[in-house]
Every structure is written in structure tokens, then in C-alpha cells.
């Protein structure tokens with residue numbers, strides 16, 4: 001028994017706070033590798049702004065915030081957004097970083113709300129990003145980081161984004177002993 005309201009999980013140098021009704025990557029060690037890889041690619045791109053759609057408790061957004069900014073995360077679950085905000089307050093070196101915002105909302109509406117970003121990160125549920133793919137293709141984003149746990153929906157989404165080409169890819173054994181895996185792709189316009 002504890003009076004704590006969250007379960008803190010340390011991944012790389014960042015503490016992510018978890019609450020009920022919030023998604024968290026199933027394999028913590030591999031999730032740390034996934035976020036570290038994303039952070040490395042983002043640091044090489046140096047985007048002037050980052051939008052993390054489907055941000056959950058903020059794993060990608062907070063890793064991005066340490067190397068680029070400003071960063072905005074959008075997620076349906078209010079509990080996950082509350083966790084992400086708490087984790088952002090405790091981010092090492094927070095004072096010297098740019099703006100970090102987390103909002104509860106729908107990913108598709110957020111992309112079209114007049115606040116464009118250079119880099120858009122998407123890590124959707126198994127169904128993929130659906131209609132958001134065409135909106136991303138039309139958007140002003142120069143780079144997209146797509147993290148997927150379903151190669152079938154990923155392939156369908158890529159086909160809807162002909163203006164963006166895959167320039168880097170890495171496979172992660174997020175679900176050992178199964179036929180499933182996580183893929184991180186960097187797309188460039």
C-alpha cells in the first residue's frame with residue numbers, strides 16, 4: 001500500500017509517471033532503446049518544432065524535448081496527459097529547455113489546428129493513423145517519425161503518404177517470443 005498517485009518508471013535519464021487508464025510500452029528495456037533511437041535521429045535533424053501525436057505519458061515527446069524544441073504532445077487519455085505534464089516538470093535540466101506542452105485531444109484535429117510543426121511523431125494504436133496519413137502528407141512537416149507495432153497498418157499508412165519517403169528504419173524486439181515487433185521509421189519530405 002502506498003499514498004503515491006503514480007508509478008515512476010525511469011527510462012534512460014527520464015522518469016515517466018504512470019497512472020491507470022494510460023498506455024505504457026509493454027517492454028521497458030526495449031522501450032528505452034526505442035526512445036533513445038528516436039532522440040538520436042531528432043538530434044541529428046534539429047527540428048525547430050516537434051508535435052508528438054498519440055503521445056501517451058510522453059515517452060517520445062520528453063526524449064525529443066531534451067534535444068529539440070518547442071515540443072507539443074497530444075493524447076486522448078486525460079490521465080496520460082496529467083502524467084506527461086508531471087514528468088515534464090521533473091525533466092533533468094528543465095530550466096534550460098524550450099516549451100513542452102501536453103494536451104488532451106484527438107490526433108487528427110491537432111494536426112490541422114493551425115500550429116504546424118517541422119517534425120511530427122506518430123505512435124498510434126495497432127489500427128494505424130488512418131485518415132491522418134493523408135493530412136500528414138499534405139502538411140508542412142518536413143520529417144515524420146513513425147513508430148508502429150503493426151506492419152500491416154503501417155504499410156497501408158505509408159501508401160497514403162507518397163510525399164514522404166522512408167530514409168531510416170530500425171526493428172525492435174518489443175514482444176519477444178511472439179511474431180510481433182515494433183518498427184521505428186524516419187520519413188522525409
Ligand SMILES: C[S@@+](CC[C@H](N)C(=O)[O-])C[C@H]1O[C@@H](n2cnc3c(N)ncnc32)[C@H](O)[C@@H]1O
Pocket residue numbers: 022023024025053054055056057058059060074075076077080105106107108123124125126
Ligand atoms: C501505442 S500508444 C503510444 C503511446 C506513447 N507514444 C508511448 O510511447 O507510450 C497509442 C496512444 O494513442 C492514444 N490514442 C488513441 N487514439 C487517439 C486519438 N484519436 N488521438 C490521440 N490519441 C489517441 C492512446 O490513448 C494511446 O495512449
